[in-house]
Amino acid sequence: MNGRPRWSALPLSLRPPPVALAILFAALTGGALVLVSGHNPLRAYADIVAGSLSLGSLPDTLNWATPLVGMTLVAAIPLRGGMVNLGGDGQLVIGGLIGALVPLVLPGPGAVAAAAALAAAALGAGLYATLAAWGETRHGIPMLISSLLLSYPAVGVTSYLARFPLRDVTTGLPQTAMVPAAARLYPLSGALNVGSLIIAAIAVAVVFVDRRTVAGYELRMRGKNLRFAGYGGVRLDRQAVLTMFMSGAIAGLVGAIVVLGSQFRFIDGALLTPAYTWSGLMAALLVGGEPVGAIVAGLFFAALQTGGFAMQRDTSVPRVLALVLQAIVILFLAMRQGVGRRFR
Amino acid sequence: MSGLFTPFLFQAAVQSITPILLASLAGVLCGRVGVFNLALEGQMLVGAFAAIAGSYFAHSAIVGVAAAMAGAVVFSLVLAYGATIFRGDPVVIGIGMNLLASGLTAYLLRVVFGVSGTFSDPGIVGLGRITIAPLIGVPFLGWAFGRQSALTWVAWALTALVSVVLFKTPVGLRLRGVGEEPDAAETLGVDVAGARIVTVLLAGALAGLAGAQLSLGAVSIFAEDMSAGRGWIAVVAVMLGRNNPLYAAAACVLFGFADAISIHLQSLGLPNQLTDISPYVATLAALVVTHRRRRRAASPPAEVAAATPGKAEARPEGR
Numbered sequence: 001m002n003g004r005p006r007w008s009a010l011p012l013s014l015r016p017p018p019v020a021l022a023i024l025f026a027a028l029t030g031g032a033l034v035l036v037s038g039h040n041p042l043r044a045y046a047d048i049v050a051g052s053l054s055l056g057s058l059p060d061t062l063n064w065a066t067p068l069v070g071m072t073l074v075a076a077i078p079l080r081g082g083m084v085n086l087g088g089d090g091q092l093v094i095g096g097l098i099g100a101l102v103p104l105v106l107p108g109p110g111a112v113a114a115a116a117a118l119a120a121a122a123l124g125a126g127l128y129a130t131l132a133a134w135g136e137t138r139h140g141i142p143m144l145i146s147s148l149l150l151s152y153p154a155v156g157v158t159s160y161l162a163r164f165p166l167r168d169v170t171t172g173l174p175q176t177a178m179v180p181a182a183a184r185l186y187p188l189s190g191a192l193n194v195g196s197l198i199i200a201a202i203a204v205a206v207v208f209v210d211r212r213t214v215a216g217y218e219l220r221m222r223g224k225n226l227r228f229a230g231y232g233g234v235r236l237d238r239q240a241v242l243t244m245f246m247s248g249a250i251a252g253l254v255g256a257i258v259v260l261g262s263q264f265r266f267i268d269g270a271l272l273t274p275a276y277t278w279s280g281l282m283a284a285l286l287v288g289g290e291p292v293g294a295i296v297a298g299l300f301f302a303a304l305q306t307g308g309f310a311m312q313r314d315t316s317v318p319r320v321l322a323l324v325l326q327a328i329v330i331l332f333l334a335m336r337q338g339v340g341r342r343f344r
Numbered sequence: 345m346s347g348l349f350t351p352f353l354f355q356a357a358v359q360s361i362t363p364i365l366l367a368s369l370a371g372v373l374c375g376r377v378g379v380f381n382l383a384l385e386g387q388m389l390v391g392a393f394a395a396i397a398g399s400y401f402a403h404s405a406i407v408g409v410a411a412a413m414a415g416a417v418v419f420s421l422v423l424a425y426g427a428t429i430f431r432g433d434p435v436v437i438g439i440g441m442n443l444l445a446s447g448l449t450a451y452l453l454r455v456v457f458g459v460s461g462t463f464s465d466p467g468i469v470g471l472g473r474i475t476i477a478p479l480i481g482v483p484f485l486g487w488a489f490g491r492q493s494a495l496t497w498v499a500w501a502l503t504a505l506v507s508v509v510l511f512k513t514p515v516g517l518r519l520r521g522v523g524e525e526p527d528a529a530e531t532l533g534v535d536v537a538g539a540r541i542v543t544v545l546l547a548g549a550l551a552g553l554a555g556a557q558l559s560l561g562a563v564s565i566f567a568e569d570m571s572a573g574r575g576w577i578a579v580v581a582v583m584l585g586r587n588n589p590l591y592a593a594a595a596c597v598l599f600g601f602a603d604a605i606s607i608h609l610q611s612l613g614l615p616n617q618l619t620d621i622s623p624y625v626a627t628l629a630a631l632v633v634t635h636r637r638r639r640r641a642a643s644p645p646a647e648v649a650a651a652t653p654g655k656a657e658a659r660p661e662g663r
Binding site: 037045084135139140141142144145146148149150153154156157159160163164216280281282285318320321322323324326327328330331334335 | 457615618632
């Protein structure tokens, strides 16, 4: 059939790696876009690389990567089992708001307050995410739809709370009161804080669970073949609920880490404008939810976006180009995956 | 309650139904040929941007609408070829297209018009409203349709047209065959991939119209991500309507009124952060309620399998 590349006849080791091809294709398409808009694509790309990977900008990249890799895990865990969590935005703001409120109401030493805030954020967002799983197991609403639709009420209600009942009236902005200094996450160097270590630890744990535990094996089995997993004794409904709880809990943790580590208060919209959820989802889709690959892809996207800031500063090419490049990589890979298969 | 059912409510409801209805017709067409279209949100957004660009540069709403259709059709090539010839997963392609649309329109907004956020200009010619004087005073129907843009009329006419074509013509029979039993259709000499590609592109034109209604209908502006979940609501309407244009239209009416009631609540002083969520809550409620009704059906809805990536084998289109 047409569309099947000639290299499908080559031995596996000699075929061009699909991810590299996808990135090359995205770079060429994006380059054309930059060229048409009257800028030099080579200079734009050089700015992206220098602005993300040079020694001076590496901490910024890692700081940006912390929530992005976190949200990558949020997307990757359900994807591993063939489920999609599109509600990351809602879970993120729930975690962020809880993380901002707990230290304000909880007396006691700062570290305890911070730990309690993180735990409460994870619990709250995790429980909210299980609603989506429950929608699928009990009501037959595809999780893809239920998780996304549940996201809008969460965003709306947290936005309302930050704007009206919980607003810090000493400022004119839609934000909650400042978190006490003692309850903030311990800074490591520059913008980096303990939150990055927490996410790194979670990433390691997710990889371990995926590769070495029964739960990880059962989830992969579900992803490969739902019916087989059910026939083999996996309790599918319980698995869906637990998987979504873990996914949502990590999203809540990410929200609380951003609040307690960088913003020190819940600012309406601040967790959503960087589109961590969607970049993370793209990173996870890139590798079909395989955690190590997803984490690498998340780091790559974080570098791309951090470099995007430098590019916008130097060449006035808008940094949303980074989002365009990410989407092209995903689309290219989505199609490339099918090309090797026999058509009909 | 008499304060709620005002002429304004009906007008606002029908106005917000229009884009969702056009997009869900696009979704119905794709669903009927066995391509699960999750990209409606992105297709609408591209249409909305192209409509503004066309109207701004040509100073004509007609050109804007044509540009919206053309832009969305070109954009839909990704789904049309990706889900057929290239055998990609339509769920992944749909999500990727939505993100591409969001990034691309934001990029072009900055590069072409030099602004971020929203773009409005007196040079943009909106669609305007068609006022039907004898209808305006008639309760309910007249309130609803007395003053609406041409695209509203187009949307409802297309609903009827799509129903008739799908269920009463040989072409519709073939299209439904392609979706239900692709192998059988192929055996009978129907070009399955070709039929899917043409249908997805046609659906793209409909989604483009939906986008034009968003940016040129009630207001003449483009805002980043202005589709704001309407494409997803259209996806749900398609699911609720089980790929039947009339049932999907009924679902759209529900969402349209939920939207209009939220505008009404806002005018009563409720903060818009809370009222804005009512269409989504109504959607969720509708999904739960309709499932209760259907629970006796033994097999789970096919959409559940279709909406799960990596389940290509379980998709109804077969292999």
